Amino acid sequence: MINTKRTGQWLQIVVPREWDGLTVNQLFRETWQAPKKLTHQFRTENKILCEGNRVNWNLPLTLGTTLQLHLFEEEAPQFQPFYQELSVLFEDEHVLIVNKPPFINTHPNDPINENNTLINAATFYLLTKGESANVRQIHRLDRDTSGAILFAKHALAGAILDKMLEQRKIKRTYIAAVHGLLKQKKGTLNMPIGRDRHHAVRRRVSQSGQAAITHFQVIHENKQKKISYLKCWLETGRTHQIRVHLSHFGHPLVGDTLYGGEPIINRQALHAAKLEFFHPFTQEFIEIHAPFTDLPEISKMIDISKM
Template structure:
């Protein structure tokens, strides 16, 4: 874990042993893999200091030196802030993890017309705390899917986390309730997913689709109701991936009428129960678990803390 602290608009990192001899340019390019345009703005606007002085980006760093980065400036707000009560699972100066309720879109499709989304709520929360910066979503959940979702509080955190997601370094674990009893206790579904030509929003397994991999483990079987509670985690993040893959196996999600499920509950029975990642600035392992929030209860007698 790195030694860090916030100082107003600046964020300070004490150079660890593993950075000794590297340059500021190396840290941005190789450690954080920051986009060139964003890195250029930090460099040209003198937003990086070493021991209080403007950084020489090509000078080798010395263990124990202090790097200061201007991360917490006010921004022109692009997202309309809207008060909606949200459940915060984790927060620091860089990231926010929220337990998204069902029946809420993750982000607005139209910035003016759609203002009741999780991103609008998070934007209000941020500004109410005096943090006048645009919130940045890192991934999304379907409107009717609940659970842990990750957002970034500033541009550099957003860029690093976007890249971590692309490299599959952010692990998301889901709980699904499906129809039927799975034959396998554990397994992997490798099946490409593409658009359904006959339905605007539907996806399907298709040889011409994008590669998609879902791993699963059976948690519990309700033989009386002929239903199975399944833990899933993904190597990819295709639209409706878990819903499509489990339906393809012949076990659609309970409540998921789009993919063959029965409307026993009011939504598809899918919950993002656990989110894990290595913090981009402190190197701390962050593990967030999202409690179930449905009433009546959908996921009965499932302990998210045992996942």
């Protein structure tokens, strides 16, 4: 684990063994893979010090020396603050993980006229704590899907986490209840997904679509009701990916009427149950479990903490 400490608007980092001999330029471009524009901003605005002095971006770092990064400056919020109770699963100076309830959008489709979304609520939450309110969403969940969502609190954390998500270094595990009993108890659905030309919202499996890979494993069955409970994890993050794949596979989500599910519950039975990644600054392994806030008929059968 990397030794870090916040001091006011600065983050102090003690150079670990794995950074010994790297330059700050390499740290930004290779280790963190930060965007060029953001890297240029840190360089030109002198936002990095070494032992209290302006750093030379091209000199090797030495084990045990202290870097200071200016990360926590005040920013105007990009989204209107909106009060809603948040279930915070994990939080530090860099990231915020929230257990999203169903029936709320992750972000506004119209930022001016829509403010009752999860990112608006996260903005309000941070403002009440006296923190910068320019929260950054790393991934999203459909309106009726519940579970863990990851936000970044500042630009560098957002950039690193975006790259980690792109490189599949953030693992998201879902619980899904589907119609039917699966003959194949474990497998991978590797089918490209594109828009449905005949429906504004629907997606479909399409050879001309974007690559999409979903892994699944049956973890429980209700043979009487012919419902299977699956653990699913993604290698890609296409819109409606799990819903489209499982419907095409012949086992639509319970409650997902858009993709052939029966409305025996009031939403699609999909929950983002677990989030795993290595912290972008401390390298601590973060493993977060998100409990169900509804659907007791599922939560009583599935112990999320053992996933």
